[in-house]
Amino acid sequence: MSQNKRAELIRKALLLFYRNGxxxxxxxxxxxxxxxxxxxxxxxxxxxxxxxxAVLRLRDENFRNWLFRRMEELSATPQGQLLAMFDAxxxxxxxxxxxxxxxxxxxxxxxxxxxxxxxxxxxxxxxLLDHFHALAKAAGVAEPDVLARQFLLLKEGAIVIAAMSxxxxxxxxxxxxxxxxxxx
Amino acid sequence: MSQNKRAELIRKALLLFYRNGxxxxxxxxxxxxxxxxxxxxxxxxxxxxxxxxAVLRLRDENFRNWLFRRMEELSATPQGQLLAMFDAxxxxxxxxxxxxxxxxxxxxxxxxxxxxxxxxxxxxxxxLLDHFHALAKAAGVAEPDVLARQFLLLKEGAIVIAAMSxxxxxxxxxxxxxxxxxxx
DNA sequence: GATTAAATTTACCGATCTGTTCACCTAAAC
DNA sequence: GTTTAGGTGAACAGATCGGTAAATTTAATC
Numbered sequence: 001m002s003q004n005k006r007a008e009l010i011r012k013a014l015l016l017f018y019r020n021g022x023x024x025x026x027x028x029x030x031x032x033x034x035x036x037x038x039x040x041x042x043x044x045x046x047x048x049x050x051x052x053x054a055v056l057r058l059r060d061e062n063f064r065n066w067l068f069r070r071m072e073e074l075s076a077t078p079q080g081q082l083l084a085m086f087d088a089x090x091x092x093x094x095x096x097x098x099x100x101x102x103x104x105x106x107x108x109x110x111x112x113x114x115x116x117x118x119x120x121x122x123x124x125x126x127x128l129l130d131h132f133h134a135l136a137k138a139a140g141v142a143e144p145d146v147l148a149r150q151f152l153l154l155k156e157g158a159i160v161i162a163a164m165s166x167x168x169x170x171x172x173x174x175x176x177x178x179x180x181x182x183x184x
Numbered sequence: 185m186s187q188n189k190r191a192e193l194i195r196k197a198l199l200l201f202y203r204n205g206x207x208x209x210x211x212x213x214x215x216x217x218x219x220x221x222x223x224x225x226x227x228x229x230x231x232x233x234x235x236x237x238a239v240l241r242l243r244d245e246n247f248r249n250w251l252f253r254r255m256e257e258l259s260a261t262p263q264g265q266l267l268a269m270f271d272a273x274x275x276x277x278x279x280x281x282x283x284x285x286x287x288x289x290x291x292x293x294x295x296x297x298x299x300x301x302x303x304x305x306x307x308x309x310x311x312l313l314d315h316f317h318a319l320a321k322a323a324g325v326a327e328p329d330v331l332a333r334q335f336l337l338l339k340e341g342a343i344v345i346a347a348m349s350x351x352x353x354x355x356x357x358x359x360x361x362x363x364x365x366x367x368x
Numbered sequence: 369g370a371t372t373a374a375a376t377t378t379a380c381c382g383a384t385c386t387g388t389t390c391a392c393c394t395a396a397a398c
Numbered sequence: 399g400t401t402t403a404g405g406t407g408a409a410c411a412g413a414t415c416g417g418t419a420a421a422t423t424t425a426a427t428c
Binding site: 210226232 | 415416418
């Protein structure tokens with residue numbers, strides 16, 4: 001399988017898992033929808049879990065690239081970028097097929113703390129936290145650790161409520177809190 | 185089946201679904217672990233989904249009763265109760281077997297907005313919102329609607345991050361933000 | 369104690385689950 | 399033209415899925 005075909009398989013599998021859930025999406029469906037035979041899939045991924053891990057790696061890369069770039073597009077200052085995150089989230093919430101955070105759902109379906117899928121899901125959140133922390137530090141905030149964690153809380157809360165309520169309003173609510181936190 | 189046995193079945197099924205997830209928990213396991221034959225279960229619940237709905241009803245009742253009572257125990261004033269919510273959450277996060285919010289996980293596994301399970305999961309969040317709103321109004325807050333939604337965001341964010349990070353710290357981080365919001 | 373209703377056991381249904389095997393196809397390399 | 403590598407579909411494991419049928423046991427009613 002070429003590198004392109006492999007990437008395409010992971011990309012299509014991502015959409016399936018995101019739309020239908022992990023346990024609810026069988027490998028027969030993955031094979032049918034991606035056009036790659038099950039035999040080939042299992043030649044490149046030893047188990048379904050390994051495919052899911054590859055999907056999560058792609059998602060992590062795509063999501064962080066998108067979010068961080070969008071934050072930079074919307075503002076040039078660290079403070080501005082932190083606040084702009086909620087505008088970016090608001091755009092995401094309005095997208096067709098928005099179904100919440102894939103990593104929250106992955107860690108919800110694979111709850112064992114030792115499970116690689118659970119571990120990798122939380123690793124994504126820590127990478128976000130690191131970025132928030134760097135921005136908070138660059139912004140000269142008094143306690144960048146605390147602010148980064150608080151921004152993560154607001155982000156995850158907004159994502160969950162936006163998904164459950166089918167609304168983008170949580171992004172605005174969270175941004176108001178963020179403005180208060182950042183003293184602006 | 186007596187009312188007691190039925191309640192016991194739902195109670196045990198709740199633990200199974202909470203610990204293992206909904207799709208990952210089969211009805212054979214439910215029958216085995218509850219000691220109620222599958223035939224009997226299906227005499228009282230037409231489908232697995234109906235059992236899940238009964239489980240969610242129990243969870244909604246138990247959780248709101250516990251949370252609201254604990255908030256009242258910790259403070260006598262509306263403002264104090266709103267803040268005390270995060271102390272109560274912190275206690276919950278430290279409990280053995282804490283695995284996050286059952287309703288977030290239910291709506292993540294049953295994503296169809298028309299699915300009764302999805303609808304009922306969001307209904308739970310709206311009931312929480314109503315309570316926060318009443319407290320905010322009683323506290324004389326300028327914009328009780330906004331504050332209630334912001335408190336819900338903080339709560340859900342803390343729940344999710346506490347589950348993923350296996351830590352109770354998000355409760356303290358969220359409380360700090362809440363104190364700022366409530367102007368105290 | 370006989371009758372009746374409810375709950376149980378046990379086996380089963382067809383479908384689907386993850387994962388494998390196998391016979392075949394195709395296309396490039398030599 | 400033959401080899402080789404990688405792909406395919408389709409059938410197949412063995413287990414489990416949600417859900418059911420029938421026979422049997424239990425328990426309450428008269």
